Amino acid sequence: MSLENKTLVELSKDLTAKKVSSVEVTQFYLDRIAQHNPALNAFITVCNESALAEAKEADKKIASGHAGPLTGIPYAHKDIFCTDGIKTSCGSKMLDNFIAPYDATVTTKFKEAGMVMIGKTNMDEFAMGSSNENSFYGPVKNPWDHTRIPGGSSGGSAAAVAARLVPAATGTDTGGSIRQPASMCNITGIKPTYGRVSRYGMIAFASSLDQGGPFAQTAEDAALLLNIMAGHDEKDSTSVIHDVPDYTAELNKPLTGLTIGFAKEHFASGLENDVAVVIQEAIAELQKLGATIKEISLPNTHLAVPAYYVIAPAECSSNLARYDGVRYGYRCENPKNLDDLYCRTRGEGFGLEIKRRIIVGTYALSSGYYDAYYLKAQKIRRLISNDYQTAFKSVDLIVGPTAPSPAFKLGEKVDDPVSMYLSDIYTIGVNLAGLPGMTIPAGFVKSLPIGLQLIANYFDESRLFNAAHQFQQATDWHKKTP
Amino acid sequence: MEWETVIGLEVHVQLSTHSKIFSGAATAYGADPNTQACAIDLGMPGVLPVLNKKTVEKALMFGLSINAEISNKSVFARKNYFYPDLPKGYQISQYELPIVGKGHLDIQLDENTVKRVGITRAHLEEDAGKSLHEDFHGQSGIDLNRAGTPLLEIVSEPDLRSAKEAVAYLKTLHSLVRYLDISDGNMQEGSFRCDANVSVRPKGETKFGTRAEIKNVNSFRFVERAINYEVARQIELLESGGTVIQETRLYDAERNETRSMRGKEEANDYRYFPDPDLLPIIIDDKTIESIRTTLPELPWQRRERFQSDFGLSHYDSYCLSLTREMAEFFEATVKATQATPKIVANWILGDFSAYLNKEQTEISESPLSPQQLAQLLDRIADNTISGKIAKTVFDAMWAGEGDADKIISSQGLTQISDSSALEKIIDEILLNNPNQLAQYRAGGEKLFGYFVGQIMKATQGKANPQQVNELLKKKLG
């Protein structure tokens, strides 16, 4: 039995037709994890027993005819989503001992859909990073080249799906943390509109930017996953009250009549030439499929990274203040006094990059600097958001590169945070504006995968899935495996 | 030199809600430690706040009652600092764009003086937990039950000029929140807490002096004492050539002094910024108008009605309307009795209030209902008992011996208004006191009172005093 390249749609058919049971599928992937994960380090926790128990339940549901479309299919959860009774570390020493006492809303939704949670994936600590090298549990290796990074922060999820250790996984995206690793691992990933997926129980990095989304082999699979994840949640006041369409409904619409823009700023200096070629070919393919292609301008693109590195650290400095060694998580040994408890717990429990960002954020909010940094960044955020709205007056979608280069070498940028930050230049603006963004496999440079980014206006995920699916019907980049 | 005191008050009013401001945990007082602290109150990873609608409504009711500016957009902000009873490392509060803007409150200083006090703003925020200092092997214990309890912080302008004015303001504010039923106002349980900003300046000076902030004073009496102490301390300091430092001070009620909380200021950099977990609250005019219709009659409106409807004096009306309970008791009594409102007012502000004070009883726990008091006043009005006997009956009622009628009949307190019976008694007394009678007849008119006393004694006070006067006059002719 070889299941590893089956899509969710195919697995669902097999399960419904009882060609295979959920227990068999789950065991198959558990075996693959056991075999391949040691080399990749994509998982922090593998849930052998609970996964098989869930699979048994799923088989019962299928047998009784109460199954949903994805019942019985295993998925991996980024270790940022709280899972009741299962360790939820957020990639940090700070939460290495944290067994969450509740489920994230997304976790609950997957449970209700009958999907099988097979394990928790590795990630950059508190989702801060672009290479997965900031994990307390060590870096994840790119399945295409074990000397390279898988991208971050959801590197474990992306690597696990790319290596076919699991057919689907969740991620979160604050500045590109779904799209950039998906692109570097040759899989499909989507960051939905801000507020589309509940953030309850999804450990916060930067609340006004964080958004959960799925990883899968295809756009169609990602659409099925988002059908489960999306929707207003009473426990998250920033989750939007807005109908959730069936994201698979428009997959088969032809692209004729669609106007797709590409921003000239996305092809300026910084983008590697080979990557530019791959992206231009992908755009040509979309044109062949009937779309009209048009050059647009996002003039403030170069300000996205600077503004982001004020807003995200500012919010993070406050969001991470709760890790103080009092109610849960790491606590330093023998604190001398209260101040010592705080300073050493946080000094020892957080990794280098977390401390760096907390300090930057604290500085940006501190008395005398608020206007120059935080308020200024918020104004630039408005300018960037306005740029997109201007663009969407004349185009339906915006496409371009997801990252300026293919996966870089492990260790290449660890000592140079600014150069690391700049690798998110094309994804960050989308988070600042709160728009939905997606990445799909579009080709290779020196045997390393390159992703095409697609950006739509608010709540227009269906159009992203449509364009991506049509592209995947015409190409087979997404079928390539390491 | 003559000094002027300048005081501004920040009052934290706990809003009476079933659940917390941002979570569905209960707010009930006195639960076992941490049994009312849910994941949100504990600041667990990934949890999010969702605002309680009641807190917004209650804040708006307050805003409307003080004629405040209500802006259509209000924003929550995070106030960042580390403290063990602050689970998230920040307090969700409001900074720019509070829910209630500028308004004012009129306070009665004495029978003839009313003062208007400016209110700068009022904002919603969450309360912190509690640190318990009993010794746990040299450590402190943290109870987060109170964390997330809804508070309305009401900030006054520095318009108050003495401790007395400060207390009058606090009492008026307390009365108002009770009228609005937005808080139980329970000071022992910390539902109404006050921080006072106190400074002094030479009389005539327009610039403010350096202020000290006295934290967390929980009774009217202590506020008055704390301010008086602080004013005296500052004047003494200035007159001996010293300077006041801007600082936070704690009031120690046992020693009746304020003392410094060492160097708190240098550590303060709260890094306020809009809370990204909470979108702005948008309040449209329709909402404001619908809240306005839920406003009860306010203390000053009731006072005016008491004056116009019942013909009471301004001061009596003010005293009666000071608390909602008192005003409602008064009105219910007036409604149930034939006695005039003035008589009802006299009884309530007199004996009834004296009893409440003496026994430290809240009006809600009074052993007398308005209907019972009304019955007693009716018996005076219909001459069944005299005013004097009424006080005896009142005592018995307070002691729980039953209704006025029951006490009057069981103790035989009915007034004697039968002329022939009274005449008989008077004759007897005159007969038994020949010496006094002779003195009276010789011009000793003072002895009239002596005879009245004797008659009252003989009837155990039950003789109708008016009739006694008339009959006695006739007899002594």
Place this chain on the structure above:
Amino acid sequence: MALSETDVKKVAHLARIALSPEELPSHIKNLSKIIDLVEQMNTVDTTGIEPMAHPQDITQPLRDDIVTETNQREKMQRCAPLTEAGLYLVPKVIEDRSNEASEF
């Protein structure tokens, strides 16, 4: 703009983070580089631009005032480092206060 050692230490303490002597130099260097990156914001004039705190320009939904939570102390404290008698224990808190910070 270069941050001094004093700046970094001061801000780190405001954030209650102890930095070891070994990591301090790297923080000083990298934080200064980050501030330089951030200051590229100053190349654009933002006069009159309304700050954008949030992607959603909408109002927040409100919750009815209903108690939905039950006592979960035992479950919540299972992951606590140190508790006694239902309380979280911390090194002695020096000053009492209502809802304000005090100096340690």
